[in-house]
Amino acid sequence: MRIIALTSAGKALAERILQHYPNGTLDYKPKPFAEQVQAAFIAQEPMIFICATGIVMRTLAPVLQDKYQDPPILVMDELGQFVIPLLSGHEGGANEWAAQIAKKIQAQLVMTTAKDYLNPVYTLGMGCERNCPLSYLEDIMLETLQQKGLTPNDIASLNSIDIKADETQLIALAQKYQWPFHTYSADALMAMEPLLSTRSEYVFNTVGVYGVAESAALLAAQNASNASPELVVNKRKNTKATCALARGFSKT
Incomplete structure (x- = not known):
């Protein structure tokens, strides 16, 4: 820049x-x-x-x-x-x-284009190996935000699939940055399948959804804004974790 x-x-x-x-x-x-x-x-x-x-x-x-x-x-x-x-x-x-x-x-x-970007709602979706260290989660999260010039303060929530509801370091990451941590069933996440940038048969066969990070980010953005969500950063990954960023638009 x-x-x-x-x-x-x-x-x-x-x-x-x-x-x-x-x-x-x-x-x-x-x-x-x-x-x-x-x-x-x-x-x-x-x-x-x-x-x-x-x-x-x-x-x-x-x-x-x-x-x-x-x-x-x-x-x-x-x-x-x-x-x-x-x-x-x-x-x-x-x-x-x-x-x-x-x-x-x-x-x-001062906006001159048709769509209102005044109140974007940014949501993170993450997936990871069981017992993934916090450093892997934090590194991929910060890289994802940096790609769009965002900071942790711009994020509304951290999100994943329900089998990660007890993932201690995802919980720790959310607590560190004071984000709500939400998890969703595979059935709920599958509603986001048409919006995914990629679809993994391996992930689907493992957890029942074609992409955890993107699906969770998109569903959270939709829930937070009551509007059609969109991916801002497609799934990024390191050796132990994945991360995606989505956006919706609030009504207020």
Whole structure:
């Protein structure tokens, strides 16, 4: 993630944002401006511009392709009052990213796309080997959140299949991050089967559902929001655990 700032006030705002995104970088008055910005765009780098929207559009116009290929682009005013997802709102994740930043710095999210992303509900689903160590669970969980720039504070609940209801380290993980821990029957999880990114016959033959992590995350997101859930991060795994992230949208 790269922040482009053109004024001293914009630079101060960028430094404030980067406190929440330590892996991000700041480009203060990059020169030559157009060449630097266009190169980052072509390299698929998500960017926040702290400047006028017109400057951004005129600069990026020569390299724009479509909403499926362009990286997410946000625009902010130098006072940090407003966050605008300008490009790749749905497909590229700019809406979601803008909502995160608005929440972190107490700014106003300005949405121009049709779907309301103001109140996303994020839920984690996890599966694991019996007696899986906490470190394996925590590592894969943090990697999953990092993929979307989220933190544990953004998560509404941790979820799994009911045969994991007594899994001590899943319980410990939920307690560490103060999440509710929910488990569901295989029959309930099977309702999410059409939304899965992958289907494992081995897992189905073992526990009766084609994917524990994705199914549990999706069902929890649906229950929390009363709306159609969607996968935000498909199942990730290490040698002992799996993790997936889903999202719904609250009515409040």
